[in-house]
Amino acid sequence: MLTPEDKAAIVAEYATSEGDTGSPEVQVALLTHRITYLTEHFKSHIHDNHSRTGLLRLVSRRRKLLDYLHKKNAQRYFDLIKKLGLRK
Incomplete structure (x- = not known):
């Protein structure tokens, strides 16, 4: 799961300027972290189809x-x- 400390570290790493939380780089990095977490989740919870739908939404948002x-x-x-x- 994404803790506030992890989120702050990701934002600090990918921010284009100080205080930047909304740039595409930051948003994509946060989505990538969540997608990675959910991918690991599905390795042990194969039948969790509701979360799989959420994963597809996250992937779609990242692609956009x-x-x-x-x-x-x-x-x-x-x-x-x-x-x-x-x-790519």
Whole structure:
């Protein structure tokens, strides 16, 4: 689960400026952390279909944010996916 300390660390690492919590980089990083957590959760809770629906929503939201970032600033997009270790 995402603790406040973990969230603060992620925000500090991916923020584009001080106090930045809403940039696409920060949002994608937080979503990636939650997606990773849920993926591990499903390894032991195979039949948790309700949470699986939530996972699909998170993945979709992350994809939309990444598409937006790619459209607005391709270099920031490529830097982010490399830093997060995402495909593409």
